[in-house]
Amino acid sequence: MEEHYNPVDVEPKWQKYWNKNHTFKVKEDKSKEKYYLLEMFPYPSGKIHMGHVRNYTIGDVVVRYKKMQGFNVIHPMGWDAFGMPAENAAIDNNTHPAAWTYENISAMRYQLKKMGFSYDWDREIATCRPEYYKWEQWLFLKMLEKDMAYRKESYVNWCEKCQTVLANEQVESDKCWRCSENVQQKKLWQWFFKITDYAEDLLAHCNKLPGWPDKVMRMQKNWIGKSSGSEVKFKIDGSDSNNDQDSDKNITVFTTRPDTLFGSTFMCLAPEHPLVEKLSRGTSQEKQVDEFVNKVSTQERSAEGIENCEKEGVFIGAYCINPANNEKIPIYTANFALMEYGTGAVMSVPAHDQRDFEFAKKYDLNIRVVIMPEDESLDIDNMTCAYSGRGVLVNSGEFNGLENTQAIDDITAWLENQDRGKKTINFRLRDWGISRQRYWGTPIPVIHCPDCGIVPVPEKDLPVTLPEGVDLLAKGGSPLATLDSFVNVDCPKCKREDAKRDTDTMDTFVESSWYFLRYCSPRYENGMFDPETVDYWMPVDQYIGGIEHAVMHLLYSRYFMRVLNTFGMVKFKEPFTKLLTQGMVCKETLTCPEHGFVFPEESEIKSDGQVLCTKCNAPVEVGRVIKMSKSKKNVINPNDLLEKYGADVTRLFCLFAAPPERDLEWNDDGVEGCNRFINRVWRLVGKYQDFLSDVKPYSESASKLSKNAKALYIKANQTIKKVTDDIEDNFHFNTAISSVMELVNALYAMEAVERELDFLDDEMKQVITFCVENILILLSPIVPHFSEELWERCGRKSSIINHPWPEYHTDALQTDEVIIVVQVNGKLRSKFTTDINSDDEAIKNTALSDKNVLKYTSGKHIRKIIVIRKKQTLVNIVV
Template sequence: MKKYNPQAVEAKWQRIWEDERSFRADERAEREKYYLLVMFPYPSGRIHMGHVRNYAIGDAMARHKRLSGCEVLQPMGWDAFGMPAENAAIAQKRHPKAWTHDNIATMRNELKSMGLAYDWSREFATCDPDYAHWEQVLFLKLYEKGLIDRKLSFVNWDPVDQTVLANEQVIDGKGWRSGAVVQRKELSQWFLRITRYADELLEGIATLPGWPETVRTMQTNWIGKSHGVEFAFAIDGEEGTLPVYTTRPDTIMGVTFCSIAPEHPLAARVAERNPQAAAFIAECQQTGTSEEALERLEKKGFFTGLHAIHPLTGEKVPIFIANFVLMSYGTGAVMAVPAHDQRDFEFARAHDVPIRVVIQPVGAPLDPDTMTEAWTGPGWLVNSGEFTDLENEVAKKTVAERFEALGIGRATVQYRLRDWGISRQRYWGNPIPFIHCPSCGVVPVPVADLPVPLPEDILDLLGQPGNPLERHPTWKQVSCPTCGQAARRETDTMDTFMESSWYFLRYCSPDLKTAPLDTARVNHWMPVDQYVGGVEHAVLHLLYARFFHKALRDVGEVACDEPFTRLLTQGMVRKDTHRCPEHGWRYPRETLEREGRLLCAECEAPIVIGRNEKMSKSKHNVVDPNDLIQGYGADTARVFMLFAAPPEQDLEWNDSGVDGAWRFLNRIWRVVWQIVERAPGVPPARAMPEAPAARALRGKIHETIDKVTRDMGRHQFNTAIAAVMELINAGSLFLNQAGEGALSSEEAATLREMAETVVILMNPFAPHLTAELWEEALAMPGRLHAARWPMVDPEALVRETVTVVVQVNGKLRARIAMPADAPSAEQERLALADPNVQPHLADKTVVKMVTLPGKLINIVVKP
């Protein structure tokens, strides 16, 4: 028996796979296609345990599908543009391009050390000139289709990264990367008209049963389709009207004030004649434009001195400029009903505005003087004139019909979804291919002149306030392609989510040099059959990618409607935190253990062990994947990651779990070699043996094949590995019971079948070890990755006996082996007669017997 040396084995097979191009995908193959994709990484410089887990999950799926007879496409690339790279390069006084490519080289080697079955021939980085070129071509195609425009808009401005953020990139009122409090700023921006696809994006969610329900719900809520009524208030003493949109026409009689966005035209008119109003509007600019950011604000307002006239009652209600009203949603003005809207309620309490209850819930009358929060649930209308006593859902329709009959409003639909602003004021991004001409306006760069490259001589301009491309002395100077006079390039670059919105399509034909996509090859591979990535991308990358895919469909680049058939969102990797009272967070290597106590290695103070949290450098609770791979091997890292928790759940790091995975792989190695030495040159069993022990072992082999196959289809890798562990235990026990003597032909054949089965079933999880055993121990022809997944022999699953649990009044009293085909009455007779059960029936009357045939019998007795 050879000693298991993971470093040597893994280096050997990684070299073979690369030299033989083992995992190159060929769309000409006649096998069923299977496109497996894990979200590509940002090249930060080093892989972390989250990467190890994600890519181990994806690779297990891909290898299983390849063994099952599919032609698998599993590519890898790099999401390489973006502000983080630019900021890191500035800090290191390096060019972002050099920093990015150095990181890619490092991470590529680290990923290759994991033995991932990637088609590396399709690799690209989104910052590659070729990829940027074709993205600019697609940008112009969408512009010609009317799906891109440029307009003045209030945007989320990150004061640290000095760039615009989409609403989806504002988390808790802060920039998703910098963490800075986002501000409101008016700029001319480029937008992709995602709102044109709002209904299709919403309806398409129902066609994605392979997606987690949480993600589908998040996208549904983000699109936010609502039905309501649009009408206008007259303004007392002012020309014009105040249009509003409401989803709650049933509360129309509860309006006690109106609120308008700081950017509303009426607010601007008030500010022209009132310096205090102008100051309040300026204060409001220090907050972002997302609903999430505004939801958390203290509700502030400024009374304009104006009153709106209620369209049904003629009542005059005050108009406030409010910091929580968005100009981009609806009309930028709100009819405020504080009794039945929480934001309005908080505002009314803060500004001493009347609260009028117009919907009473059943059984719990509301008193506006004592209410502590708004009532937003169902009920019956009160204090509502002609609508009083209507159920509120009925009232919504009745009020809408009344407004339409009077000619003062109409039923309409609104969406929470806003157009996607893609302008970014940074260097390290893909230039937007447009030119600003003083005579011709904004004109596209001719396709023949693409790509628009980034200037290389930029280092001295990075790290200063504002857009580096705007400050470049020559790059932006260009002639107008229409009239020829002096003009300037667009200096904004594209949001990095543009690159990740079509990379999965480019993987289908990355070698194409004449167009963005080879439509025939794209249509062969698409849609992606299984996508793997974090749930944090639910309304960022995943929503944008769905939209971009549909837009490219409509310009003839792809045929299918949705890009990703199935989606798996993996959990995080978590670990305990260690903190020294004197020196703060400690890495594991910065601690020492003495007499069962964990101490700080620097001052030997007792370490405070904190809660289990997501691995992060800030908390120092990270484990370096390279240390794990160098110490135990990549297969141990993969098996631990896949066995420790189901992929959708968080994984809690456990050093003993790593040791357990290492011991398990060594045991596989030993058992397979023992079988080869005890049964050299023996073919595997193909039928059920006569000997009872061999029959039982072959039954276990095929039960394991059946379970692992089903578990792989459900992505339950932990239970699949556990099933192989049980089979190894059964095989070891069989070997021990067989003794040192010669094995019978049946025994040898059954053990050989077990060895081949274990090696194939474990290949998706431990590809190096199994490839070595396949070739060196089992001496099988051909490479393991080109073998076929084992088939279940139905005869082997026929169980001759079953173990039935016997209870008396719910308490376990015996486990009895019974004939599997015994009728229920016979199983009950055997249970009653069992010597372990009899003492618990003495002097008692059997009332009834509850039987699950072949599984459980519960005997109910009484004195």
């Protein structure tokens, strides 16, 4: 047998074998229990990165493990193929997004195949193919018909110089990433999905997904953000009637703190609020308001940007009336008031809200305390921050003296009586804006007719395919709008000849919200999916992907299943029964003063530890450890690992380096250790190869064995239990692997004692065969090529993946002796071994007479002796 494991020969051999034997092809089989394992499909950026390798290795191990347990396992793979990078690459390299994408797909498919992953490649899909997005368009039309999709005006980032819409990612500190022009906010008509219709249901089911990590549920709950509070109407000063419902005469606010209503001394409106312009017009503040609104429109629109920028506002020249005390209070417009949340208006209570407090101090506005805590007396002159805790109402008319928690209900009821307010529920969740003014996405299948308005494209005309010959840098918004042959169309309804196609495409999160259904019947031509296959395979039993998708992608997918459920197309609401969110693969960034971010291979480490850029020899700054990403160039190319060590060592390392849910900080050392372990097993098998084929593995009771054989046999059974438990318990492969390493070490240690193989008696040979066989089986999901090869070399006939997962012998888990740990006052002072059946009294006595213990106990009064028999047996003597 060769001295080393040689992946170059072995890995392709077994990949061909699995391929030839259709090992991972599956179809529906009602006689078997199904198992759907899904990994988040990749965006075809060009190269598989370490995050993918990690994600897909974890999934692959589970697939092989479940298959060995007898499940009918489906394991599909595909491509999340629409998206911005293709368009950017096309602009930068003068290619077509489709050509770029398909090239990347073949390169990445080739890499995945080299990793030996167990995909049923017959089910491969790419979302940019018309056969896929046709059905997305079909669903869009169905949602449009049921009023689940609608249009409204909303803002986008706009670069005036490039005449184009920018993604948040393309805005760098309020400037365009291409030309550094100031970004503005531009109002456009855009399509939305009414996800808010399902807010309550999505929230309720957060508590019914035991297979999901708590943290993800918590994040989703907070994202949906249900809060109960009150709507309160503030009459605009100067408008005539109290009861007038006209929105011109009232400002409606949403507040969770109606108990502080008497303390509301000013009002803040979102800069986009329609009343801002209306009320400021003709006042002396008009100019300042315009300037402020313009300024805000150049500030970043992301929540992050809004919250981090300085809180500013301007008086709009109008007042409204606080309905609690009929006080006239000024109306401001402020950059922190969000049109999307609540009603776009905030009643500001500076004494009891920190943001309002700072705002009031800045603009010298009135502050009034209305909640008095029990243990101190608030005085506005001495307050340095707002008080948001509990207390008793003051300065609140008839409500003075009431507990504020009670006042929440009482004041709301009082407002309700006067028709000035009501109890209400508000969600933070907003409807899902799906319009994108981009080329490389699913075209929105509607036609705008001057007479008929919005007309859906007839089903027979689907898909609306992406046209060729579009200028991606064309000015003015959607690239599709520049192509007359695409835009100009007859109205399907009235046949008018000057109708126009919608030129927006859909958010790529739409494709990823249902791709797992398409895998069930990927070539189905009569609908999104064949219902029978979906009935069999769905829901996904185990979903695996990055924690960065904890909210959006997963929430959108849950929403889509509810839509399909409402349409009667699927029987379930939750797409993913169990979820594993793997941590990210991270690495430090390298920045060259000349060349910006540089790849690790573009830098070199000098002996003095300095890192230099290979292009210009300038010292490179070693930055923070962050998620590996192409844009930051802090990536490791898995190809290099594959070439040097092969797929199995790469896989082993990904699993051994950290538990899956934890971030993995990349470190080049460590791979070497995995390689060493693989070869250690290789040599172990080589050593015993002469009898492994002929000797049957030991299978009888442990008690019949002699001492050394018994110890080994127990270790092997413990290893089977440990590996099985570690996989079942959240896929902790790192500890599973280390327990196999321990068994391998035990075999080496035994071999060192009984140096000559001739000394091995039949009993020992049987136990060794048992150990080796199980080492290979336990490792086979992790290092499948390697295990198959050695399995074959041990004379085993059938492929190892057809071998059932091993079971341990319960009578062979425990050794006869246990170690007793003795503490004095909680500090470890001594240890001794004793028979497992010793009683507490005997253990106490041995502990007390131990000479190491006596050092600490002699001459002292023993107050208490505690004996614990759990994982460890422990005695704690309290003196």
